[in-house]
Amino acid sequence: MTTDTADPTDTAPASGVFDRSDFADAAPHEQVVFCQDPATGLKAIIGIHSTTLGPALGGTRFFPYGNEQAALTDALRLSRGMTYKAAVAGLQLGGGKAVLIGDPARVKTPALLEAYGRFVDTLGGRYITAGDVGTTSDDMDVIGRSTKHVVARTPAAGGSGDSAPLTARGVFHSILAAAESVWGSKELSGRRVGVEGTGKVGYNLIALLAEAGATITASDVNPAAVRRVSADFPGVTVAETVIDKDIDIYAPCAMGATLTDTTARILDAAVVCGAANNQLAQPGVEELLRDRGIVWVPDFVANSGGLIQVAGEIENKPRHAVVKQVEQVGATVTRILAHQHDRGLLAGQAADAIVRERLGAAAHR
Structure with missing residues (x-):
């Protein structure tokens, strides 16, 4: 199913949003959003692949991509993968993913994360974000200052914590x-x-x-x-x-x-x-x-397993029930x-x- 032909740091040109030839099927993305906030340095891409089964849920990846095309490729492939992940796990969720461009060790700030949260909020719940490479549950707490459409926050903030x-x-x-x-x-x-x-x-x-x-x-x-x-x-x-x-x-x-x-x-x-x-x-x-x-x-x-966890958070499932559901991945x-x-x-x-x-x-x- 999921294929990834490009290194996220690759600088080679690739196709755009509407003419992808590197997927195994022709399922198009419903929406791709490019977000920029010059005041904080935020540059983000949010890919919503499918909301057929429910709101698109997927983490926020913060990574120093070689260029914007590499970031777009990653956002498209990862968001599509989330659709498959939710469907095969039997969840009432669609597939989405966000990528933030930059080295999180150097450019990640509370102001940048809050600005990103405001962009997530403009989508009105079509996309729900969580942690991923380069982001943590603490970061989700900060993003949560600007939007309610975030999961995997720290337990102190009412979330289910690190996935x-x-x-x-x-x-x-x-x-x-x-x-x-x-x-x-x-x-x-x-x-x-x-x-x-x-x-x-x-x-x-x-x-x-x-x-x-x-x-x-x-x-x-x-x-x-x-x-x-x-x-x-x-x-x-x-x-x-x-x-x-x-x-x-x-x-x-x-x-x-x-x-x-x-x-x-x-x-x-x-x-x-x-x-x-x-x-x-x-x-x-x-x-x-x-x-x-x-x-x-x-x-x-x-x-x-991480997606099952945050789906359980949305549904207010007890932890032991979520753990049991995750272990059923083996079945x-x-x-x-x-x-x-x-x-x-x-x-x-x-x-x-x-x-x-x-x-x-x-x-x-």
Whole structure:
């Protein structure tokens, strides 16, 4: 389903909003909003892909994109992925995403976030925002000063807090389901797992894997993130890369598009399951993985835990009910992998069929 052919820092030109040729289907975006506030330096793009199932919900990514075209590409692909994520998770939500252009360590200020919140508010609830790469629950509190259409604020502000732990829990249960499909058991003790990206989600995933007895190799471009993992999990091996290591499970939890024709050929794992969005550089990569006997769990299924959390926040569900729903992501993965095997489909095709069925039924109603 989700494909990401561009590095977010890429400076190469790409197509515009209406003539995209890099998506697997022709589903257009409903609305794309460009937001600028010279006083604070805010430059943001909000993509609303679909509101067929409900208001478009998706995080705010704050990243130093190489240019505006790269930011637009990321916004369009991520917002489309959120539509699929909500649909396959059975949520009454649509897909949206926002990107803020710039280095958050240098330019993020309360005034900028408040200005962004005012733009979100102009959409009247068609788009609901949350945290993502480069933003936190504390940032959502600040955005919440300007709009009520924000979730994943801190518990002190009435929100459900950081969604990273439950995102990681959903990925973990997806890994368990994939392990059972491949090896006939959910037992991870002794399984070699390569975790690429040790930020908010990757760190929490490492904690769960370590508790399950997995042998973990981890990598991250951020030295501080690596030092934190080394200090808290001394048994984890730190490496510059993990995709080329001798591992059983590859868990991409950083930026997307790490699975290319080249890396798919050198990957020695039996399972690919992680939190990163848009893991496949192009659609044909999944077929290449399948031909090599590698099971890929579609990213928009595995990483849906955070979205389930904030959907529960909107519906005022108790925490224990939300956690149980997140853990059911594993059952969805089992269903998808069974369809893949029984019907001769790719896992992405099996997951796409679930999405199309829900969207089609909702559109018909």
